[in-house]
Amino acid sequence: xxxxxxxxxxxxxxxxxxxxxxxxxxxxxxxxxxxxxxxxxxxxxxxxxxxxxxxxxxxxxxxxxxxxxxxxxxxxxxxxxxxxxxxxxxxxxxxxxxxxxxxxxxxxxxxxxxxxxxxxxxxxxxxxxxxxxxxxxxxxxxxxxxxxxxxxxxxxxxxxxxxxxxxxxxxxxxxxxxxxxxxxxxxxxxxxxxxxxxxxxxxxxxxxxxxxxxxxxxxxxxxxxxxxxxxxxxxxxxxxxxxxxxxxxxxxxxxxxxxxxxxxxxxxxxxxxxxxxxxxxxxxxxxxxxxxxxxxxxxxxxxxxxxxxxxxxxxxxxxxxxxxxxxxxxxxxxxxxxxxxxxxxxxxxxxxxxxxxxxxxxxxxxxxxxxxxxxxxxxxxxxxxxxxxxxxxxxxxxxxxxxxxxx
Amino acid sequence: xxxxxxxxxxxxxxxxxxxxxxxxxxxxxxxxxxxxxxxxxxxxxxxxxxxxxxxxxxxxxxxxxxxxxxxxxxxxxxxxxxxxxxxxxxxxxxxxxxxxxxxxxxxxxxxxxxxxxxxxxxxxxxxxxxxxxxxxxxxxxxxxxx
Ligand SMILES: Nc1ncnc2c1ncn2[C@@H]1O[C@H](COP(=O)(O)OP(=O)(O)OP(=O)(O)O)[C@@H](O)[C@H]1O
Ligand SMILES: [Mg+2]
Numbered sequence: 001x002x003x004x005x006x007x008x009x010x011x012x013x014x015x016x017x018x019x020x021x022x023x024x025x026x027x028x029x030x031x032x033x034x035x036x037x038x039x040x041x042x043x044x045x046x047x048x049x050x051x052x053x054x055x056x057x058x059x060x061x062x063x064x065x066x067x068x069x070x071x072x073x074x075x076x077x078x079x080x081x082x083x084x085x086x087x088x089x090x091x092x093x094x095x096x097x098x099x100x101x102x103x104x105x106x107x108x109x110x111x112x113x114x115x116x117x118x119x120x121x122x123x124x125x126x127x128x129x130x131x132x133x134x135x136x137x138x139x140x141x142x143x144x145x146x147x148x149x150x151x152x153x154x155x156x157x158x159x160x161x162x163x164x165x166x167x168x169x170x171x172x173x174x175x176x177x178x179x180x181x182x183x184x185x186x187x188x189x190x191x192x193x194x195x196x197x198x199x200x201x202x203x204x205x206x207x208x209x210x211x212x213x214x215x216x217x218x219x220x221x222x223x224x225x226x227x228x229x230x231x232x233x234x235x236x237x238x239x240x241x242x243x244x245x246x247x248x249x250x251x252x253x254x255x256x257x258x259x260x261x262x263x264x265x266x267x268x269x270x271x272x273x274x275x276x277x278x279x280x281x282x283x284x285x286x287x288x289x290x291x292x293x294x295x296x297x298x299x300x301x302x303x304x305x306x307x308x309x310x311x312x313x314x315x316x317x318x319x320x321x322x323x324x325x326x327x328x329x330x331x332x333x334x335x336x337x338x339x340x341x342x343x344x345x346x347x348x349x350x351x352x353x354x355x356x357x358x359x360x361x362x363x364x365x366x367x368x369x370x371x372x373x374x375x376x377x378x379x380x381x382x383x384x385x386x387x388x389x390x391x392x393x394x395x396x397x398x399x400x401x402x403x404x405x406x407x
Numbered sequence: 408x409x410x411x412x413x414x415x416x417x418x419x420x421x422x423x424x425x426x427x428x429x430x431x432x433x434x435x436x437x438x439x440x441x442x443x444x445x446x447x448x449x450x451x452x453x454x455x456x457x458x459x460x461x462x463x464x465x466x467x468x469x470x471x472x473x474x475x476x477x478x479x480x481x482x483x484x485x486x487x488x489x490x491x492x493x494x495x496x497x498x499x500x501x502x503x504x505x506x507x508x509x510x511x512x513x514x515x516x517x518x519x520x521x522x523x524x525x526x527x528x529x530x531x532x533x534x535x536x537x538x539x540x541x542x543x544x545x546x547x548x549x550x551x552x553x
Contacts, residue, residue, distance in 0.1 A: 162465065165492040165513050166421045172514035173427035180434045211514045218492060271500075 005121045006030045008047070010040040010054040010066070011083070020053075023110050029117065037061030041069060044078070051101075051120045052080045053113070056091045064095055071099040076127045079120035083108060161214035168207050168214070175203040209334065216340040231270045233305065234259040237296055240277035244285060253285065254293045262300035267375040272348045279341040280309045280368050286332070287313025287366060304354075307370045315362040324358070412438040413528045414456060418448045418474070419463040419490070428461070431517060437524070445469030445477070452482050459508070459527045461520075464491045464498050472502060479506040484534055486527035490515065 007029050011017045014035065021031045032047060034040040038061055040052065052070065056063035067080050079101040084092045092103030101120045104113060179200045181187060190196075234257070241255060284294045292312045299306045316324060323329045325346045330339030349356050354372035415437050419425050422443060429439040440455065442448040444466060451457070460478060464471035475487055489502040489510040499510035508527040511520060 162492050166424065169514040170421065170423045170427060173424060173431055173517075176517050177427055177431045177434065180431060207514055211512070214492070215512060 004028070004030045005051060005117065006032065006047070006049050007117060008032045008034060008040060008043060008049045008052045010034045010037065010052060010058075010063070012036060012055065012058045016055075020108070024114070024117075027110075027114050029114075037063070037066030037069075040066055041073075044070065044074065049078055050124050051117050052078055053117070054080060054082055055106075056082050056084045056088065056095065056103075064091060064098065067095055067098050067100055075099075076131060077124070079124050081113075081116055081120060157217040161217040164210070165214050168210055171203065172207045172211075175200050175207070179204075209338075213338045213340065216338055216344050228267055228269055230265055231268050231273065233264060233266055233298055233307075236270055236274060237277055237298075237307075240274050240281060241296075243278060244281050251289075252291045253288055256293065256295045258295070258297040260298045260300045260305075263298055263305035263374060265374075266305055266372060268352055268372060272352065273372075276345050276348050276370065277309075279345045280370075283341060283368075284309055284311035284313065284366070286336075287311050289313070301371070303374055304371050305374055307372070308367055309370075310365060310367040312365040315364055315366055316358070316360040317362065321358065321360065410436050412436055413524055414438045414458045415440075415524065416448065416451055416457045416460045417441045418443075418445070418460060418466075420444060420466045421463070435521065445471075445474035448474055449477055449481065452478065452485060457482075457485055458531055459486045459488060459524055461488050461490060461524075462507075463513075464489055464502065472498070472505070475502055475505050475507055484531055484538075486531050488520075488523050488527055 007024060009017055009021055009024075009031055010033075011020075012035055017033050017035070021033060024031050032043065032049065034043050037054075037058060040054065043049075054063045054066060058066075063082055067082070070078065070080060080095075080099070082092055082095040082100050082103040083106050084095075084103055086105055089103075089105060092100075092105075095103055101123060102116055104116065179197070182190075182193065182196055182200070187193075237257065237259075241257075281294070281296075288294060288311050294312075295308075295310045297308050297310075299308070320329075320331070325342045326339075327343040328339040329343075330337040332339075346356055349370060349372070352372055354370060356371075357369045358366065359369070360366040415432055417425050417428050417432075417439060418441070419428075420443050425441045425443065429441055432439045440451055440457070442451055446469060448460065448462070452460070462471050462474060462478075466474070469477075471489060475489070478485055478487055483506075486508040487502075487506070489499050489507050490513050491499045491510055492513050499507075502510060508530060509523045511523065
């Protein structure tokens, strides 16, 4: 079935408009009417029209002038067919130069007009397709450029991070040594002791901050290989929580977990996935403040597993949501956050073949949802040759048949 | 109680780092020596009595992992703490599998290092104690035979 074509008929002669409109209606077109160029323009603002049929000779604004304005405002959205008098065919030629699809002389032969309308409509559809295709191509090119940039950034980052870690370590030990000296018995009474202590403290804090950045960068830059093994998901999550408990211990934070037994084991890189959990959990931990709840749950979805990390923090404002995955975007004070956590997290998840999504409501909380394949197709193939793993693989594959709550 | 100094060998190709870390460890009463590469590290271990080696994983020439393997092969009782620049811990974990006592990220927190040093020394003492007891038992049995 053909989708209905919407036509806008522009003519100052009401009788002509009514008659033509009725005939086009009969042929299945959806017809709107305007009695002048300016009404036509204003109707285009709030109607979706594919083809305009317009008289050239109109008082006030002529068809040619209206055409000019239409083409300026909607270069690819609507086609215009001009209707000219017998004696003024020259107007039609001018119109085509400006961008009219075609022109017909009055009186119009209805079959001919209907045919032209269909052609004009197809032309518009093609234009739209071309625009969509170009946009898509541009997006892909953009993504590829970004991926390449990331790859070379990765190599560069590893190099730099390593080179920077050593001088950082030297600064760290030197400042640390100074504070040890200050702690000597005979140094207790020296002048300006407070100032010395203050400066040393600042150096050590700054080194810690820089160290955090280099460690995050190194974590992300391990582009090359991932070590896939069978990972016990609840265990890995519990382990990640443990690693953060000393940060949480003196506050009243309630952590709950709920694990879907159907997705207990997955095939993935435990080191990288642990980094993902640590990053997401430490964000949640920071967000909930003094009192709050963090809940972590897993849900089985056929050959994938969804892991949600939900907090009762302040939520993320709409104008930040787009930026949180960008490198160095942070709302934390400088020595508290690098703004690399989520950037690294997303990169790792991409590498592991999964996806991450965020839902956030101001004053209610934030949920990060990570979806991971239980096993990459590639791995299944590699492991199927190894007898030891086949049972487990078929177990995983089998699960998807019993799965009832996939969405 | 008198503190018994831990005999620490610091191994890193970064000379300034080695110098400063040794100063700090001396300040807290440890006994330090140092090496800038894996070969020298093994030489020192052959000549002197060391409790714990602090070993950088990334070194030119013989790298940390290789050095660790040789240490554990030739001097199984000496404990090793690895230093790594990696955000992820895979190399360090590999090191642990090869028998390292623990690892630290660089730049390291000194009090964490101290805790690990003490842990490493204790483990070494326990192991030496076990060996001593086993030997004594063996000796007693032998003398009983006569
Ligand atoms: N659970 C959350 N609740 C509210 N805001 C969040 C949450 N997670 C992330 N954000 C926002 O996203 C920003 C970026 O997070 P990201 O983890 O990338 O960096 P960071 O946490 O600021 O720094 P770092 O990870 O080094 O500590 C945060 O500064 C914060 O504004
Ligand atoms: Mg973070």
